[in-house]
Amino acid sequence: MSSISETPRTRPTQRNETRTAILFVLPFLLFYVLFLLWPIVLQFIDSFRTTGLNSTAGSQFIGFDNYRELFSDSSFWWAVWHTIWFTILTTVPLVVLGLVLAVLANREIPGRWFFRMAFFAPYVLPSAVVALIWVWIFQPSFGLLNGWISDLGGSGDINWLGDKTIAMLAVSIATVWWTLGFNFLLYLAGLQSIPPTVYDAAAVDGASGFRTFWHVTLPLLRRTHILVLALQVIASLKLFDQVYIMTNGGPDNATRSSLLYIFQEGFQEWRVGYASALSMIFFLIVVVASSLQLLAFRRRGEEAR
Secondary structure, three states: OHHHHHHHHHHHHHHHHHHHHHHHHHHHHHHHHHHHHHHHHHHHHHOOEOOOOOOOOOOOEOOOHHHHHHHOOHHHHHHHHHHHHHHHHHHHHHHHHHHHHHHHHOOOOOOHHHHHHHHHHHHHOOHHHHHHHHHHHOOOOOOHHHHHHHHOOOOOOOOOOOOOOOHHHHHHHHHHHHHHHHHHHHHHHHHHOOOHHHHHHHHHOOOOHHHHHHHHHHHHOHHHHHHHHHHHHHHHHOOOHHHHHHOOOOOOOOOOOHHHHHHHHHHHOOOHHHHHHHHHHHHHHHHHHHHHHHHHHHHHHHHHO
16 A cells, blocks of 8 residues: 555656756757757758858759769868878877876876876867977977987988878877877776776786786776777867868878868868768768777677677
8 A cells, every 4th residue: 555655656756857857958958959960950951052152142952963073073082081091090009009008007106196197188288289289390300300310310301291101190190199198098997997806816816917908907998998999980080170280181182181171162162062062971981980880899799798
């Protein structure tokens, strides 16, 4: 009888809690719809039009003409390849170095708070500041990097940002230095979530430091690996700030990324409709790449079980 009498009382309480939760979520939901979902809808509509910033006659519906043009636009697909190449150059060192530094900073050593702060500090800098710092470092005549190379007996006149064969590598080096702290922080949080009793058991079994890292630490960080790789690939595919400030896509468009090309078509060539179509295709590329990556990790996780 007591459970039956309590049921009507709990229902109004649950309804009140639901309403309260909706009220808390509603402001974020409104901003999400107005500033994210609705612009995507407008962008999708504009991709079927001739919308332009300098158009006085207004936009006209042209169907799939923008999409037909982009599939034959070699400049766009070269920009996509440059973005993929940048993703390859940055993802591997950012993941590996982030893990290594997190393992080192997680040890019981004096002043480890300083190392944690030093590894993470560059990440809080604005992209413009980072780009200008590395533009000066990469200066061919008086840059810091060429000065070090000269002191070591090498050729100190390398044009890092002016040579199309190494310009993307230079942008990648600056990006790794800048964004390494984020992956470092994620791995550090993952390491601190591992119970110390696991390492105590490994020590009792006589496992060495490397075997403990390989057979205990790495498997227990599987979820962190998935998160770091997924976020890193998405972030690398969204390359824009660094190349816009450091090289503006040069030399000879060797560092022009997908987003930079979309920006140039939309805000320099004033072809908003065509830029919208480019954005939709690039959005699909990012979604497919992320989905395939998560699917691959999920299958590996199931096989490991």
